[in-house]
Amino acid sequence: MIDEDDRRPTAPARPRRTTRATAARYLLTPAQLEESLAMAAPPSVRNAVVAGMQATLAVVAALACFHYSPWPQLVGFGALGALASLFGRYASRARRRRMVFLSAFLLVAATFVTSVAAHAGASPTTMVLVLALVAGVSTVAVSSWSLGGPGAVIIVFAAGAALGAAGSWEAVFARAAATAAGGALAWVICVPTDRLRHEEPATGAFPSEPPRPMRHRLIAAGRIATGAAVAALLAHAAGWQHPSWAAIGATAVMQGGHLHITMSRALQRMAGTVAGACVAGAILAQSPSFWIVVALIALFQFVTEIIIGYNYALGQITVTPMALLMTHLAAPAVAGNMALERVFDTMVGAAAGIVLAVLFSSLDDRAYLARHRRAAALG
Numbered sequence: 182m183i184d185e186d187d188r189r190p191t192a193p194a195r196p197r198r199t200t201r202a203t204a205a206r207y208l209l210t211p212a213q214l215e216e217s218l219a220m221a222a223p224p225s226v227r228n229a230v231v232a233g234m235q236a237t238l239a240v241v242a243a244l245a246c247f248h249y250s251p252w253p254q255l256v257g258f259g260a261l262g263a264l265a266s267l268f269g270r271y272a273s274r275a276r277r278r279r280m281v282f283l284s285a286f287l288l289v290a291a292t293f294v295t296s297v298a299a300h301a302g303a304s305p306t307t308m309v310l311v312l313a314l315v316a317g318v319s320t321v322a323v324s325s326w327s328l329g330g331p332g333a334v335i336i337v338f339a340a341g342a343a344l345g346a347a348g349s350w351e352a353v354f355a356r357a358a359a360t361a362a363g364g365a366l367a368w369v370i371c372v373p374t375d376r377l378r379h380e381e382p383a384t385g386a387f388p389s390e391p392p393r394p395m396r397h398r399l400i401a402a403g404r405i406a407t408g409a410a411v412a413a414l415l416a417h418a419a420g421w422q423h424p425s426w427a428a429i430g431a432t433a434v435m436q437g438g439h440l441h442i443t444m445s446r447a448l449q450r451m452a453g454t455v456a457g458a459c460v461a462g463a464i465l466a467q468s469p470s471f472w473i474v475v476a477l478i479a480l481f482q483f484v485t486e487i488i489i490g491y492n493y494a495l496g497q498i499t500v501t502p503m504a505l506l507m508t509h510l511a512a513p514a515v516a517g518n519m520a521l522e523r524v525f526d527t528m529v530g531a532a533a534g535i536v537l538a539v540l541f542s543s544l545d546d547r548a549y550l551a552r553h554r555r556a557a558a559l560g
Contacts, residue, residue: 214448216445216557219492228379229486229490233482233487235371235374238374239265243262243362246366258342258356262365267331267486274380277375278371280326282368289360292356293360294311295340296347300347305424313409314406316428320398320436321399332436337429338425341426408530412533413428423526431533432534439553443535450494454501456498
């Protein structure tokens with residue numbers, strides 16, 4: 182006689198070493214630290230140099246134009262729009278034009294939405310949630326439109342710059358218009374200089390993100406929005422002036438496609454930010470003039486686009502002072518402890534990002550990490 186219990190289908194056994202606790206241990210091993218220190222040549226050094234030149238020209242042109250315009254207070258927003266030039270460095274010319282245009286649109290939309298919320302009198306907590314919403318929506322948009330790197334983190338950066346009260350509806354629209362003007366400058370500069378880049382080969386030798394189902398995009402966006410909200414709320418609760426920097430840190434870290442990449446990003450971002458903040462603090466302590474600041478922004482922007490492809494931490498060493506100097510131009514009055522706060526915000530954002538990435542990880546995510554770690558141990 183067959184026991185009734187023997188007829189019941191047995192549940193599939195959970196693969197070994199795929200628990201969240203095991204994943205956390207994998208991410209805290211010396212091997213993970215070594216992986217984050219690895220150097221790798223970018224797919225095309227020439228494209229990196231050209232992209233650095235394009236971004237530098239666009240940002241400097243935006244800064245100079247607004248500095249001499251009747252609206253010098255909008256200089257920071259013009260430079261933010263010019264960051265649309267960072268997208269699509271490996272795309273064909275036709276695709277690049279579309280990508281820069283769509284990226285500029287996202288930068289304008291993020292600036293406008295955040296400015297509207299600020300002018301409408303939203304509380305600081307509500308503003309943090311708006312910032313998290315921007316992180317989630319821009320993640321879906323970047324993925325759906327195949328915009329690639331640097332991803333949603335630049336859009337969150339633009340939204341964070343607009344957290345302060347605009348003062349009037351005219352100022353709200355002026356911010357958006359200035360960002361749009363910077364995006365237009367980026368497009369105008371990229372179109373004629375794109376012929377200097379290597380064209381996107383038909384073989385797909387350059388990196389590109391394969392399209393994912395919408396369900397996966399929405400899940401990723403939800404994770405990133407939650408991470409940005411948690412990090413920014415922690416920074417706000419600590420009384421720091423720039424909770425958006427924590428949200429940026431969480432967004433940048435959680436953009437990684439796999440857990441080991443997320444952890445590498447977290448370690449690299451923290452280390453690079455500490456070094457870059459020291460550089461920025463030393464510069465700001467000298468009370469540099471406007472044009473000295475512009476020249477340094479140009480230098481850091483150009484160098485960042487070349488070295489970030491070798492190691493993300495190297496890029497953070499130069500992108501951190503560039504971001505702080507741009508913030509200084511937009512709001513010189515709050516420059517006091519910016520460098521130190523940037524370090525704290527980044528650490529909170531990176532830590533929140535990696536913790537939530539592990540908590541939200543799927544079984545497939547953890548199984549991939551286990552396979553990756555075994556392969557690294559064998560090879």
